[in-house]
Amino acid sequence: MKKALILDLDNTIYPVSSIQGNLFGEIFNLIDVADHLTEQVKLDAKDELTRRPYHLVANKYNFGDALKDKGNDLLKEIAYELPMQPFDDYAQIRSSPLIKFLVTTGFTKLQWSKVKMLDIEQDFAEIHIVDPELSTQTKKDVFADILKRHHLSTSEVLVIGDDPESEIRAATELGIETFLYDPENKHPEASVTFKSFSLKEVLDVLY
Ligand SMILES: [Mg+2]
Known part of the structure; x- marks a missing residue:
């Protein structure tokens, strides 16, 4: 019997595609003028930035220190302040009586601004932003800590996300x-x- 849900934010609660035009403009411009990246790398990196944390993409596509730092400086100051809508299906998750935790990776200021614009703060018992700029803590560390503090066994929790390499892997490693x-x-x-x-369909697998 599940007692708790741990949710990812980006592309799980809302589609990043709905905000990317406004959000990624400046960082895409930086990438576009980088002479040391091929056109294909620029395209791939920009596409992946809509799905994965900046630091992982910057490392994967060899942005180099100068571009990586410039992008970091830009993104850590950005907040998203336009209206946002969750996926329609999120309403069913929101109404579930199970205790819910939000665990998301990204820049602290930006992730919090999305939480505010989506108006979902009250849906969660706890909200954790895993910010690689500020801490070495990982999603796996946060999941383990939540289970421990709330006296939840691994079988009582379901982790919901869109990325097999991120929250899905962290949960699997912990046996969730x-x-x-x-x-x-x-x-x-x-x-x-x-x-x-x-x-x-999350609800169908719970009961
Ligand atoms: Mg995600």
Whole structure:
């Protein structure tokens, strides 16, 4: 019997594509004028930035220290202050009586601004921003800490996310069941407990 849900934020509660035009403009401009990156690398890096944390993308595509620092300086000061909408299905998750935790990776100021604009703060018992700029703590560390402090066994928790390499992996390593929300079937091979195109199917696997 599940007692708690741990949710990711980006592309799990709302689609990053809905804000990326406003959010990524400046950082995309920086990448576009970087002479040391090929056009293909620029395209791939920009695409991946809409799905994965900046520091991972910067490392993967060899941004180098100068570009990496410039992007960091830009992103750590950004807040998103335009209206945002959760996925329609999120309403069903929100109304679930289970205790809910939000654990998201990214820049502290930006992630908090999204929480405010989505108006979801009251849905969660705790909200944790894993900010690689500020701490070496990982999602796995945060999950383990939540279970310990709330006296939850691994079988009482379900982790919900969109990234097999991030929250899904962290949960799997801890022995927690996972629900991969994959509306575009981007990860057909991912090793997960449950998987769906629809977020509200989370409720079907709980009871
Ligand atoms: Mg995500």
